[in-house]
Amino acid sequence: MNLNKVLILLILIISFIWLVVPFTMAILWSLVDPSEPWTVDKIFPPVMSFYRWNYMWENSNLKEALLNSYILAPTTALFCLILSIPTSYAFGRLNFYGKEIAKLLTLLPIVLPPFVTSIYFSSILFEIGFQYWKFGNVLIAHVVLFIPFSIRIMTVCFEQVKQDVIDAARDLSASKIEVFKTAYFPSLKSGVFASILIVFILSIEEFAIAFIIGAPDFITIPTILYSALGQDFVRPNAAVISLILVFPNVILMIFLERVLRSANPALISGK
Amino acid sequence: MKALNYLKIIALLLPGFGLILFFLGMILYVAIFQSFGLFNLSGEDNFTLQYWEKLFNRKVFYRSVNYSLYVGVISSIISVALAYPIALWLRKPFYGSIIINSILKAPLLVHGLVAAFLFVNLVAYHGIINQIFIFIGLWDEPIRMQNDKNAIGVLILQVWKNLPFALLILLGSIQSIGDDVIDAARDLGANSFARLKKIIAPLTISSMQAALIIIFIGALADFSFQSIAGPTNKYSLSQLMLYYKNNGRWHEAAGVGVTIMIISFLGAIFISYLTKFIFFGRKINEFK
Numbered sequence: 001m002n003l004n005k006v007l008i009l010l011i012l013i014i015s016f017i018w019l020v021v022p023f024t025m026a027i028l029w030s031l032v033d034p035s036e037p038w039t040v041d042k043i044f045p046p047v048m049s050f051y052r053w054n055y056m057w058e059n060s061n062l063k064e065a066l067l068n069s070y071i072l073a074p075t076t077a078l079f080c081l082i083l084s085i086p087t088s089y090a091f092g093r094l095n096f097y098g099k100e101i102a103k104l105l106t107l108l109p110i111v112l113p114p115f116v117t118s119i120y121f122s123s124i125l126f127e128i129g130f131q132y133w134k135f136g137n138v139l140i141a142h143v144v145l146f147i148p149f150s151i152r153i154m155t156v157c158f159e160q161v162k163q164d165v166i167d168a169a170r171d172l173s174a175s176k177i178e179v180f181k182t183a184y185f186p187s188l189k190s191g192v193f194a195s196i197l198i199v200f201i202l203s204i205e206e207f208a209i210a211f212i213i214g215a216p217d218f219i220t221i222p223t224i225l226y227s228a229l230g231q232d233f234v235r236p237n238a239a240v241i242s243l244i245l246v247f248p249n250v251i252l253m254i255f256l257e258r259v260l261r262s263a264n265p266a267l268i269s270g271k
Numbered sequence: 272m273k274a275l276n277y278l279k280i281i282a283l284l285l286p287g288f289g290l291i292l293f294f295l296g297m298i299l300y301v302a303i304f305q306s307f308g309l310f311n312l313s314g315e316d317n318f319t320l321q322y323w324e325k326l327f328n329r330k331v332f333y334r335s336v337n338y339s340l341y342v343g344v345i346s347s348i349i350s351v352a353l354a355y356p357i358a359l360w361l362r363k364p365f366y367g368s369i370i371i372n373s374i375l376k377a378p379l380l381v382h383g384l385v386a387a388f389l390f391v392n393l394v395a396y397h398g399i400i401n402q403i404f405i406f407i408g409l410w411d412e413p414i415r416m417q418n419d420k421n422a423i424g425v426l427i428l429q430v431w432k433n434l435p436f437a438l439l440i441l442l443g444s445i446q447s448i449g450d451d452v453i454d455a456a457r458d459l460g461a462n463s464f465a466r467l468k469k470i471i472a473p474l475t476i477s478s479m480q481a482a483l484i485i486i487f488i489g490a491l492a493d494f495s496f497q498s499i500a501g502p503t504n505k506y507s508l509s510q511l512m513l514y515y516k517n518n519g520r521w522h523e524a525a526g527v528g529v530t531i532m533i534i535s536f537l538g539a540i541f542i543s544y545l546t547k548f549i550f551f552g553r554k555i556n557e558f559k
Contacts, residue, residue, distance in 0.1 A: 007360060008367050015374045018431070022389035025399055029392065040397045040413050043406055087287025096280045102288055108295045111485070113492030113535065115509040116528045119516055120298040123305065123525075126312050144294045151287050205382045207495060212513070225384045229499050235392070242385040253380050 029239035052236045061219050062241065069220045072135070073203040076142040077196040083143065084150035084195065091151070092158025103155070109145045114208035117145065122213045134218035141209045146202050150195040157191030158184075197256045201249055221245050302532070305525035312521055322522040326530075331506060336530065339508040342422060343491035343538065346429035347483045353430065354437035354482070358445045359471065361438075372442075379435045383428075387499040390428055391417060417500065424500040429490050437482040444478035445471065473550045483542045488535045508534075 032038045033047035056062050090096070091103055109117065121141050125131040165183040174182065207222040215223050225245060228238040301310050308319040326332045357375065361368055378386065393399050394416040401413035417424065448471060456470045472479065494509040501507065506514065508531050515524035 004365060008371060011371050011374065015377075019374070019377055021399065022393060025392040026389055038397070040402055040405060043402055083286040083290060085287075086283040086285075090280055090283040094280060094283075096277070102284065106288055106291055109291060111488060111535070111539075112295065112298070113488060113509065113531055115492055115494055115512060116302065116531055117295075117298055119512060119524060119528060120302045120305075121294070123301050123310065123312070123521060124297055127301070127310060140294075144290060147287055147291060207382075207384060212516075222382060222384055225382075225388070226495070229384060229388055229391075235395075235397075238388055239392075242388045245382050246380070246385050249380050249382070 026239045026242055029236050030243055032236045034236075052240050056237055056240045060237070061224055062244070065219045065221050065224045066244070068135075068218060069204050072139060072142065072220065073200045074196075075139060076146060076203040077199040079139070079143045080147045080150040080199045081154075081192060081195050084147055084154050088151050088154030088158050091155040093161070106148050106151050108148075110148050114145065114206075115212070117141070118209040118212040121209070125213070134214050138210055138214045138218060138220075141213055142203050142206060145206070145209065146199045149198050149202065153191050153195045153198070154188070157188045160187045194256065197252055201252055201256075204249065205245075299532075302525050302528045305522055306529050308522055310521075313519065322526050326523060326526045331511065332527070332530075335506045335508050335511045335527075336534070338422070338505045339491050339493075339531075340534070342425055342429065342493060342497070342507065343487045345426055346433060346490040347486040347542075349426070349430050350433040350437045350486050351441070351479060351482050353434055354441050355467070355472075355479075358438055358441040359467070361442060362445050362448075375438055376435045378431055379439070381432075383432060383495045384499070386428055386432055387496050390424060390431070390500055394424060418503050420502045420504065422497075422502055422505070425493070425496045428496045428500055429486075429493070432496075433486045433489070437486060440478045440482045441475060444475040448474050468550070476546055476550055480543050480546050483546070484539045487538050487542060491534060491538065492531050 028045055028048075029038070030052055031048040031050070032045045033049040033051050036046045038045040087106070091099065118141065121144075122131065122137075125137055131137065161184050166179060169179045169182050204220075205222060206220075207226065210218070210220040210223050211226060214220065221241065221244065225238065225241045228234070228241050304310055306322060308322060309316045311317070361372055381389075391398070395401070396413045396415060396417065398416075400416065401410070404410040405413065452470060452474070453466060456466050461469065492509050493507055494513070497505075497507040497510060508527055512524045512527040512531070515521070515527060
């Protein structure tokens with residue numbers, strides 16, 4: 001057996017411990033039936049059912065949290081995309097003094113710790129008496145926090161638009177709409193998808209802002225997961241919420257990779 | 272015409288860049304001035320140093336700084352140190368490399384809170400580790416491993432979450448190094464370690480710095496891992512900030528917030544210079 005095969009085997013074993021075991025545990029815990037608890041002396045739950053899934057769906061804030069998260073995330077994604085386009089066009093197509101510094105400063109929300117951002121954002125909202133419209137506050141904060149990703153993605157797309165294609169279209173007397181369709185649209189299409197998906201995933205996952213600015217009135221999936229892991233800790237219930245948070249992300253990320261046809265999402269996500 | 276062009280550029284920058292600058296500027300402004308007694312949410316504004324004095328006189332503040340630094344430094348170093356050899360191994364595609372790459376990237380898809388829950392399931396009193404060891408008869412009764420006092424659990428979680436991220440950043444950079452450069456070093460007698468230290472690390476130093484800085488800042492300001500899997504007798508800086516804020520002590524919370532920002536900023540500068548010094552030594556000016 002050569003070294004490569006040994007390393008592959010090692011990674012697969014580590015990944016089994018790293019990924020498969022924890023997720024299997026979470027799935028098993030979510031299926032524990034309350035009629036007989038899963039005690040330390042038993043390697044598998046003695047009785048399994050979907051009771052916890054039904055229970056969480058009927059008796060917790062899960063429906064409200066899902067609704068909030070799945071309204072907030074696409075709205076954030078849409079706002080980020082719309083607001084990022086003019087800036088991305090300026091970064092990608094125009095030359096001006098201070099462009100590089102401006103590009104660097106757009107990354108500030110990514111570098112600044114989210115807990116600091118959210119606490120002082122809530123302080124500003126208090127100061128201006130705007131703290132009661134929770135959805136709006138969380139939405140604004142999410143847009144500010146995630147717009148750097150949209151700007152970065154769309155800037156790369158605008159940079160990739162070929163000037164000779166624009167010139168050729170213009171030489172052939174194409175209207176502005178036709179120039180956009182032939183020269184800009186093919187480059188921007190994947191960027192629009194990528195921007196919406198990445199911001200959507202980041203917004204669904206975001207915890208600090210939803211917790212500090214939104215809670216307790218405006219709950220999202222991560223905030224109820226935090227409660228389920230802390231004050232309301234019941235392991236099978238927490239397992240249900242964890243799995244609900246993870247599965248859509250995995251599907252969306254696989255879809256994202258297909259859309260981008262890229263092996264390196266870091267280049268796009270700007271991380 | 273020039274003025275019109277500038278107006279056009281400003282108008283284009285306002286919705287995106289302007290929004291960021293406005294809110295981030297406000298956040299920095301409020302955090303800094305609130306730590307000096309201004310922006311008082313429950314009384315008169317009064318410029319004072321008393322909140323900083325209070326913080327500096329509290330042991331809990333120093334303990335939090337030390338603890339957050341410990342988590343930030345160790346997590347970033349381990350994540351990048353483990354990511355380098357893996358990125359080198361995956362530099363050239365081989366049979367199975369795409370699957371390995373995807374498996375290693377998988378934790379990126381898992382939310383930090385979910386990761387903390389999964390980890391707690393393993394090490395909890397009724398967790399799988401205790402179950403297995405009792406089942407095979409190695410332990411008579413469960414051992415308490417959760418919330419360990421040295422924050423090993425938090426460090427494992429940080430590495431679990433950040434290693435794939437470091438790998439993503441480093442892999443692209445390492446893959447862009449041409450074979451001719453590495454072959455030339457090999458021809459000149461450089462062994463694996465020399466090639467890593469003298470060729471690969473200097474050529475990927477920007478990615479290494481980016482990975483170290485972003486992981487350091489994230490781990491320094493960690494809240495979720497610490498509050499679920501961290502030691503119960505220690506506060507991270509984010510936890511301390513939230514504790515003050517929840518008790519209406521906004522000025523002290525601001526002091527802690529500013530401390531996080533200062534440490535993040537100084538840490539980023541320190542990491543940049545240290546990495547340059549390690550890999551370029553006296554030639555640091557040439558690098559500039």
